Amino acid sequence: MNYTLICTDIDGTLLNADRYLSDATVSAFGNLPTDKAGANFPVVLASSRMPSAMHYLQKGLGIQNAPLIAYNGGLILGENGICIESNTMPLIVLEDLLTHHKKHTYNLSIYADDDWFTDQEDFWSLREINNTRVTPTYQEGSESYTFLKTNQRAPHKLMCMGDASEIDSIVSYLADRHDKEVHLYRSKDTYLEITPKYIDKAKALQILLEHSFDFGMDKVIAFGDNHNDEELLKHAGFGVAVANATDKLKAIANYTSAFKNKEDAVAKAIEEFVHL
Incomplete structure (x- = not known):
């Protein structure tokens, strides 16, 4: 053919x-x-x-x-x-993840349209910059949440990067709360990509x-x-x-x-x- x-x-x-x-x-x-x-x-x-x-x-x-x-x-x-x-996910998914993130050290990256927000320059964000040639907007996750809510926007993707045990805890946490709303895609032990379900x-x-x-x-x-x-x-x-x-x-x-x-x-x- x-x-x-x-x-x-x-x-x-x-x-x-x-x-x-x-x-x-x-x-x-x-x-x-x-x-x-x-x-x-x-x-x-x-x-x-x-x-x-x-x-x-x-x-x-x-x-x-x-x-x-x-x-x-x-x-x-x-x-x-x-x-x-x-296709975006409900903002409540990000709100709940921010609650979890406060008690952990993994990198949380928030993607909406062509924006990338993350709270700090660390090993993980620098690695993504190197891999994708894009620089994020650095600001607290709560600030990113408020920005999206104020502008009636929502995430296309959330990405968590960090120690495998921390990623394990995110999977358990979100699977219990938002199984019908998001898909959890783990490309490797230290990476978790969260996207709309279907x-x-x-x-x-x-x-x-x-x-x-x-x-x-x-x-x-x-x-x-x-x-x-x-x-x-x-x-x-x-x-x-x-x-x-x-x-x-x-x-x-x-x-x-x-x-x-x-x-x-x-x-x-x-x-x-x-x-x-």
């Missing part, structure tokens, strides 16, 4: 050891065919990241104005950043396709490495798991690359499966 759109995860899938785009990756995307009108081959980045943390990668790939899926499907932006759909990358891509394109999921080739890519690879026309992907994702995928993200897995699969 001829695939007509690429949808790819970023961290652990697209990026190299330097958390950026390798020359081979830039070349592979740059060589994608254009249509008869000269329009670029559609490429959609889909990530748990905020939009600003994706824009520099879009620029690196030459797709600055392309649609994107942020916060694992919580925020869907069409061409030129037009908001197609926004979102995922596949649902977001389907909405984007219906809004902006004239074809369906069967025309999509998708790439991923972790739990938050499972629905995407399951519903795409052709799902590719990189070599460093979870075993479950490899079982779901149509194809598992012999190469890791740091070995240009996406670039090599594009050259093999997308007709250039």
